[in-house]
Amino acid sequence: MRRLSSVQQKIPCVFLTEVKEEQSRKRHCQQFQVVATENVNPVALEADIDGALATEKLDGTCCYITVYKGQPYLWARLDRKPNKQAEKRFKKYQHTHRSSKGFIWSVEEDFKTVPETWxxxxxxxxxxxxxxxxxxxxxPGWVPVEKDNKQYCWHSSVVDYEVGAALVLRPNADSEDLLEIAAVPLGALMEQTLELIGTNINGNPYGLGSKKQPVHCLVSHGSVRIRNPPPVDFQQLCSWFQESPEGRVEGIVWHCNDGTLIKVHRHHLGLRWPEKEAYFSERSVVIHVDGTAEEYNISKDLFASFSRLNGHRFSRIQDIQFDP
Structure with a gap:
């Protein structure tokens, strides 16, 4: 299998988009809506979108694994954003010119400070x-996830730096219909981006865990394939999202052979998300987390909880629970 591209930048939509002066379906505070036209984006055509690998776009928060303190580390997404004065100036320019092209930033003065490790x-x-x-x-940027940082406590729950492993949800090697949760060496995930999903992430659209027993895991970008993707056609994509069981997803990300990433989100097509019964939530999962609680830092942590379920299979990922 070829190495898929990591998600480091905003991914362009498969269709050309336009801005409508109406309340955003995706962001409550945004008073405009970015919607797709029926015209395929030339970037997608140049990258041979028809020969690309279609994968499920998962609804979580983006993470990255690279070296920190001499070892593989999980990094959280942290985009450096403008301060209030600069944001106001930028929005005024955008409104006047209907574009951000030509706007001049002073990075040293206009942007909020970020941690030294960013x-x-x-x-x-x-x-x-x-x-x-x-x-x-x-x-766009990243900060390392350290165990004592409460802001990233859910990120921390899926990594154990002493053992050097991460909790990863991925397709099972023996059955494409089955998912598995495994403790994967961080070194095997180097330079990959992954999606953190779970109980306390983005409103938990997949119904994982509960307040009493939170469940979180990482999913490598591009690992969840769409087996029978629709053609890149506006009407056929709309029909697929609305009528196919496999279409109950947040969106599609195409991995093109030249490394280009292209996406479409349900909101681009004017469709609702999340769905009441997301396709991903309905998939079966088996737990493959070997070891004992003593191997992990805390007997009640997520690694230890999953290790006690080693070999157990659930008919749906949203059925995962640690207590009988």
């Missing part, structure tokens, strides 16, 4: 030694 994402452009904001006015 690094910009791959392919962020630089000018005079400073990272340059994208068309949304953000500088």
């Amino acid at each position: 690094i910009p994402a791959h392919r962020v452009k630089h000018h005079n030694g400073h990272p340059v904001p994208d068309e949304h006015g953000h500088i």
Whole structure:
């Protein structure tokens, strides 16, 4: 299997988009809506979208695994954003010019401070030694997830740095219909981006765990394939999302052979998300977390809880529970 591209930047939509002056379906505070036209994006055509690998776009928060303190580490997404004054100036310019092109930033003065450990994402452009904001006015980047940082406690729950492993939800090697949760060496995930999903992430659209027993895990981007994807056609995609059981997903991300990533989100097509019964929630899962509680830092942590379920199979991932 070829190595899939990591998600470091905003991914373009498979269709050309336009802005409508109406309340966003995706962001409550946003007073405009970005919607798809029926015209396929030339970027997608140039990347041979028809020959691309279609994968499920999962609804969580983006993470990255790379070296920190001399060992593989989980990093959380942290985009550097403008301060209030700069944001106001930027929005006014956008409204006047209907575009952000030509807007001039002063990165040193216009942006909020970030931790010293922050690094910009791959392919962020630089000018005079400073990272340059994208068309949304953000500088995508990452911060390492350390165990004592309460802000990233749910990120921390899926990694054990002493053992050097992460809890990963992935397709089972022997059955494409079955998912598995496994403790995967962090070294085997180096330079990959993954989606953190679970109880306390983005409203938990997949129904994982509960307040009493939170369940979180990482899913490598591109690992969940769509077996019978619809053609890249506006009407056929709309029909697939609305009528096919496999279409009860947040969106599709196409991994093109040249490394280009292309996506479509249900909101682009004017469709609702989340669905009451997401397709991903209904999939069967088996637990493959070997070891004992003594191997992990805390007997009540997520690794130990899953290790006590080693070999157990659930008919749906939303049925995972630790107590009988």
